[in-house]
Amino acid sequence: MEYFPAIPNARYEGPDSKNPFAFKYYDPDEKIGEKTAREWLRFAVAYWHTFTDGGADPFGAPTLRRPWNDAPTAIEAAEQRLDAAFEFFEKLGVEYYCFHDHDVAPEGETLAESNDNLDRIAKLALEKQKQTGVKLLWGTANLFSHPRYAAGAATNPDPAVFARAAAQVKKAMETTKMLGGENYVFWGGREGYESILNTDMKREQEHLARFLELAADYAREIGFEGQLLIEPKPKEPTKHQYDFDAATVIGFLDAHGLADRFKLNVEANHATLAGHEFAHDLAIASARGMLGSIDANRGDLLLGWDTDQFPTTLSDAVLAMIVVLRQGGLAPGGLNFDAKVRRTSIDLDDLFHAHIGGMDAFALGLKVAKRILDDGVLDLNIRKRYAEWDSTLGEEIESGKATFATLAERALEHGEPLRRSSEQEKIENIFFRYLVTR
Numbered sequence: 306m307e308y309f310p311a312i313p314n315a316r317y318e319g320p321d322s323k324n325p326f327a328f329k330y331y332d333p334d335e336k337i338g339e340k341t342a343r344e345w346l347r348f349a350v351a352y353w354h355t356f357t358d359g360g361a362d363p364f365g366a367p368t369l370r371r372p373w374n375d376a377p378t379a380i381e382a383a384e385q386r387l388d389a390a391f392e393f394f395e396k397l398g399v400e401y402y403c404f405h406d407h408d409v410a411p412e413g414e415t416l417a418e419s420n421d422n423l424d425r426i427a428k429l430a431l432e433k434q435k436q437t438g439v440k441l442l443w444g445t446a447n448l449f450s451h452p453r454y455a456a457g458a459a460t461n462p463d464p465a466v467f468a469r470a471a472a473q474v475k476k477a478m479e480t481t482k483m484l485g486g487e488n489y490v491f492w493g494g495r496e497g498y499e500s501i502l503n504t505d506m507k508r509e510q511e512h513l514a515r516f517l518e519l520a521a522d523y524a525r526e527i528g529f530e531g532q533l534l535i536e537p538k539p540k541e542p543t544k545h546q547y548d549f550d551a552a553t554v555i556g557f558l559d560a561h562g563l564a565d566r567f568k569l570n571v572e573a574n575h576a577t578l579a580g581h582e583f584a585h586d587l588a589i590a591s592a593r594g595m596l597g598s599i600d601a602n603r604g605d606l607l608l609g610w611d612t613d614q615f616p617t618t619l620s621d622a623v624l625a626m627i628v629v630l631r632q633g634g635l636a637p638g639g640l641n642f643d644a645k646v647r648r649t650s651i652d653l654d655d656l657f658h659a660h661i662g663g664m665d666a667f668a669l670g671l672k673v674a675k676r677i678l679d680d681g682v683l684d685l686n687i688r689k690r691y692a693e694w695d696s697t698l699g700e701e702i703e704s705g706k707a708t709f710a711t712l713a714e715r716a717l718e719h720g721e722p723l724r725r726s727s728e729q730e731k732i733e734n735i736f737f738r739y740l741v742t743r
């Protein structure tokens with residue numbers, strides 16, 4: 306069965322096109338420096354939002370009727386969903402997808418039944434991947450929806466839940482490997498707490514580290530060569546999540562000797578929930594060589610929760626792509642649209658408009674970022690601003706020759722340091738000009 310018969314394949318038609326199903330800025334084969342747009346962007350569709358969820362929210366029932374989810378049994382619905390997903394990937398021209406185990410295959414009555422369901426769907430998914438050339442960017446396990454995980458998975462007060470979560474990650478990782486997944490993601494769904502009064506925080510954090518270590522050991526044991534990624538998020542569902550933001554996760558990995566085994570999957574909406582700009586978390590991760598992949602979406606500052614909207618803010622996309630270009634790309638990571646259409650956007654067409662808009666925003670963001678970096682305007686200003694660090698004094702500090710005693714002598718000799726403008730408004734105006742000129 307075809308689910309999107311009336312929708313044409315999305316193609317690049319250029320900025321003057323009025324066709325809502327065409328890309329205005331994303332030309333996959335366009336060379337941007339040494340790579341094509343496709344190679345820089347590595348777009349992925351999130352299975353859960355686009356095919357599985359129905360738009361329910363805390364105040365209301367699902368609003369999005371997806372024909373593929375209508376079937377006599379959950380496993381038949383999962384098979385239809387897979388057909389719809391691969392038809393969608395091909396029509397959109399996207400190369401990657403991402404899933405949680407239970408987005409693609411329903412959870413059974415027992416663990417064994419859940420594993421069988423996943424095997425059955427994964428086998429079909431592998432065939433579809435071979436037929437279409439679409440690949441798996443990352444897999445993950447849903448360790449937050451089932452009631453057993455209400456008080457966390459790895460950080461649960463009950464080790465039986467820890468063991469159950471381990472079994473689920475083991476299976477999800479084996480499946481990701483079987484499907485050639487290029488990464489595996491850990492998002493600490495309910496790894497946090499609600500009240501300090503009933504929480505042994507130290508122990509919970511140690512358990513989380515142990516879980517990650519065991520997972521990394523298992524990945525090595527089965528020869529999974531994909532990158533392991535941790536996705537920070539400050540809150541929601543729990544009040545305090547242990548993987549608060551990029552800096553917290555890096556500190557946590559350092560503290561537990563795990564920093565060389567994981568990188569980060571940074572999500573825009575999670576960075577803003579943590580009180581940061583998206584680019585801040587990207588820059589923190591990238592500075593440590595730990596920016597592995599991106600969940601491209603946006604929140605709504607007026608709502609303040611994880612709205613997971615499609616990203617269409619050009620300045621955010623430009624700032625993100627500046628970080629990506631500076632580090633030479635994201636591979637084996639990519640840009641996953643962890644985003645959902647609004648629950649009032651009920652047509653199947655809306656799924657295409659949403660993804661096309663997000664892809665165009667990042668493609669244009671890439672081109673603008675490349676021009677900014679090629680013209681050297683930011684680098685020039687930064688070099689000028691930090692130029693004194695190339696003087697003898699700067700060299701002595703950076704190389705470790707200086708001590709507090711020598712610095713105090715220097716300060717006495719030097720007198721009051723010169724004050725220099727940061728020229729922030731001038732730089733903001735330059736940035737603005739790049740946004741509006743093509």
Ligand code: XLS
Nearest residue numbers: 445492536572600611643
């Ligand atoms: C939820 C997260 C989740 C992860 C994968 O807020 O974004 O969807 O990306 O578990």
Ligand code: CA
Nearest residue numbers: 536572600643
């Ligand atoms: Ca995410």
Ligand code: CA
Nearest residue numbers: 572574611613
């Ligand atoms: Ca999110």
